[in-house]
Amino acid sequence: MHAALWISKSGLDAQQTDIATISNNLANASTVGYKKSRAVFEDLLYQNINQPGGRSSQNTELPAGLMLGAGTKVVATQKEFTQGNxxxxxxxxxxxxxxxxxxxxxxxxxxxxxxxxxxxxxxxxxxxxxxxxxxxxxxxxxxxxxxxxxxxxxxxxxxxxxxxxxxxxxxxxxxxxxxxxxxxxxxxxxxxxxxxxxxxxxxxxxxxxxxxxxxxxxxxxTSNVNVTEELVNLIESQRVYEMNSKVISAVDQMMSFVTQQL
Incomplete structure (x- = not known):
């Protein structure tokens, strides 16, 4: 299975969580004393193919490594306790x-x-x-x-x-x-x-x-949710979701081309 499929899948899952967090903020925009949340992302483990600083010959070292990421995930939803109006x-x-x-x-x-x-x-x-x-x-x-x-x-x-x-x-x-x-x-x-x-x-x-x-x-x-800011974040998350979906579509086309030609 192509690695990009799993990487993009993790991106889709993370953006779904981010959109759920944003939607909860917007739903509570009129809730007295509500404090907005934000999703916290982390990249996943890397596959180290060539370690930075590894020996390339007896007298030389690799100036940069070859490491392939495995995607992203949401590790926390962080409350922001700034003062409301x-x-x-x-x-x-x-x-x-x-x-x-x-x-x-x-x-x-x-x-x-x-x-x-x-x-x-x-x-x-x-x-x-x-x-x-x-x-x-x-x-x-x-x-x-x-x-x-x-x-x-x-x-x-x-x-x-x-x-x-x-x-x-x-x-x-x-x-x-x-x-x-x-x-x-x-x-x-x-x-x-x-x-x-x-x-x-x-x-x-x-x-x-x-x-x-x-x-x-x-x-x-009042709630410390800034509706305009949340809508901008929603648009950004939606576009990232679409781009991850596009990667899955592109990989599917590549695999389809290979299977049809071979």
Whole structure:
């Protein structure tokens, strides 16, 4: 079998993965707090026919080798945690992390997940939860039933104005977490990430302190997907896919010519 067939096949497989990654970015262009992904490629093992520096005679060496590549593959999909734009909503339970850090979410199994999506709601007990699944924001904060307004400072202090009171009452303190390698976090859907062995342990603290981002109430962080850039990447991947298909077609014609002539 001609080697170019297998090389081009690996190129087709890699470009299919790249296009799937791009399509997921475009599908989440309006998802709050979404971080775009990119495919990471590597070339495959080489067949060393002549090693560079090998002896060509008793007194001479080969200045360059003869090595045939075996194609390419996708080895990773890398998340880019650049800051998204700010969308002002004026909703008191909408929060945005301005800078580094993640909101902490308590999962049903007792583990902690992390998110950049600051869209929150209240459950039947007045606790702040995620809108899609009702998972509790950590630390747990319960809003009193007679609260007329909710104020969240840039440092994460939560206070409410209750009926008959002139001053706000502090009811809780938000904390956020950051990681030395956020790209090592595992995305699990629902805008949530979980800690892995390569992400490092969470560095928890109050917003605005020790390098952590601050909280912006009444605003949300939009997706950091640049639609124009993704469309350009899509066109490029499509053309590379077509060229690999062309190689397979060309090799097929060459083999057909040989079989017909011999």
């Amino acid at each position: 700010m969308l002002t909503t004026e909703n008191s339970l909408d929060m945005m992390v301005e800078g580094d850090g993640f909101f902490e979410i308590l999962m049903p199994d007792g583990n902690i997940a992390y998110t950049r999506n600051g869209q929150f709601m209240l459950d039947e007990q007045g606790q702040i939860v995620t809108p899609g699944s009702g998972y509790l924001l950590q630390p747990t904060i319960t809003i009193p039933q007679d609260a007329q307004s909710i104020t969240i400072s840039s440092e994460g202090e939560v206070s409410v104005r209750q009926i008959g009171q002139a001053e706000n009452t502090v009811i809780g303190q938000l904390t956020i977490s950051n990681f030395i390698n956020p790209q090592g976090l595992e995305p699990m859907g629902q805008n949530l990430y979980t800690e892995t062995g390569v992400s490092g342990t969470p560095i928890q603290g109050n917003p605005g302190l020790n390098g952590l981002g601050s909280i912006r109430q009444g605003a949300l962080e």
